[in-house]
Amino acid sequence: MPITIATTYVSIYKLIPEYLMTKRYFLFGLYSLYTLIISSYLIVISVFFGLVYLSGFEYSNMAPISRNMVFVAVSVYLVVLLVSAFKLLQLNLKHTEETKRLEHQIIETQLKLKEQELNYLKMQIHPHFLFNTLNTIYGFALKKADETPEMILKLSNLLDYLLYQADKPFVSLQEELNHIHDYIALEKMRFHDTLSISFTSQNIPDDLRIAPMLLLPFVENSFKHGVIKKGKLHVSMHIRCENKILCFNIENTHSRANSPQKGIGLENIQKRLDLVYCNQYTLAIDDTHEKFKVALTLNLNV
Numbered sequence: 001m002p003i004t005i006a007t008t009y010v011s012i013y014k015l016i017p018e019y020l021m022t023k024r025y026f027l028f029g030l031y032s033l034y035t036l037i038i039s040s041y042l043i044v045i046s047v048f049f050g051l052v053y054l055s056g057f058e059y060s061n062m063a064p065i066s067r068n069m070v071f072v073a074v075s076v077y078l079v080v081l082l083v084s085a086f087k088l089l090q091l092n093l094k095h096t097e098e099t100k101r102l103e104h105q106i107i108e109t110q111l112k113l114k115e116q117e118l119n120y121l122k123m124q125i126h127p128h129f130l131f132n133t134l135n136t137i138y139g140f141a142l143k144k145a146d147e148t149p150e151m152i153l154k155l156s157n158l159l160d161y162l163l164y165q166a167d168k169p170f171v172s173l174q175e176e177l178n179h180i181h182d183y184i185a186l187e188k189m190r191f192h193d194t195l196s197i198s199f200t201s202q203n204i205p206d207d208l209r210i211a212p213m214l215l216l217p218f219v220e221n222s223f224k225h226g227v228i229k230k231g232k233l234h235v236s237m238h239i240r241c242e243n244k245i246l247c248f249n250i251e252n253t254h255s256r257a258n259s260p261q262k263g264i265g266l267e268n269i270q271k272r273l274d275l276v277y278c279n280q281y282t283l284a285i286d287d288t289h290e291k292f293k294v295a296l297t298l299n300l301n302v
Helices: 002-020 025-054 069-143 148-164 173-194 216-225 264-276
Strands: 195-202 233-242 245-253 281-287 291-299
Touching: 002 025, 002 069, 025 069, 069 148, 069 173, 148 173, 173 195, 173 216, 173 233, 216 233, 216 245, 216 264, 216 291, 264 281
Parallel strands: 195 233
Antiparallel strands: 233 245, 245 291, 281 291
16 A cells, blocks of 8 residues: 555656656656556565565465555556546646636737737728828918818818727728718819819618728828829729628829829738638739739638
């Protein structure tokens, strides 16, 4: 019994946790061999102790269970193996629970980082968009134009959207389109007769939702970097939905020599698409000498 207890103790508290679970297999095998040799030696000593001191050198007086040394050794190691197997199972379950807990923590951390990055990207859009629009209103105010109050009202609607809706993870697609219309109305006032714009939409369900401020930067980019050619800035936009797949196309007259198209807006939107719609979108940008085209296909089923 003492040998069984000692061998089991060494196995479950030293060999398995310190060497087997830490994948130090060589040391585990080496120390297991040492344990086997020492425990076997002690088993032999105990049997002879029973023969000499308890049975008076009379083999027939020995307890039946201790007459067969092989049986004694098998009994001892069977107990050791059973207890060790139970201990190994216990450690594996504990390790699995710990792994799940760590994975859960990692996922939570990744979600928090993703949320922080999204908020940072949205914060980039707000001053960028507001700066361009205020410049437009400032120009109208200097001219004391009659359209200035209406422009301020449109800007107020857009600011309400930026402040109270853009922080939400998703908004109605129709709501996003309404604010695109407000932005276009502002640009029409600014450009007057030098703007030729076409904006069409098809099959827009009322219940379809999209990440806020996802399409508006494309529209803003087309006006900011668009070039007036032959007295007109041409901007064409089309959006349609089929089975919750959104297709958004926009193009504007452009000249590579005048200004780059890929500013903070496009970089921002590509990062947001990767975060919110990873592997659920395609974005094609065609930058020619005359036209700048963007084609976005977005799966809104996610």
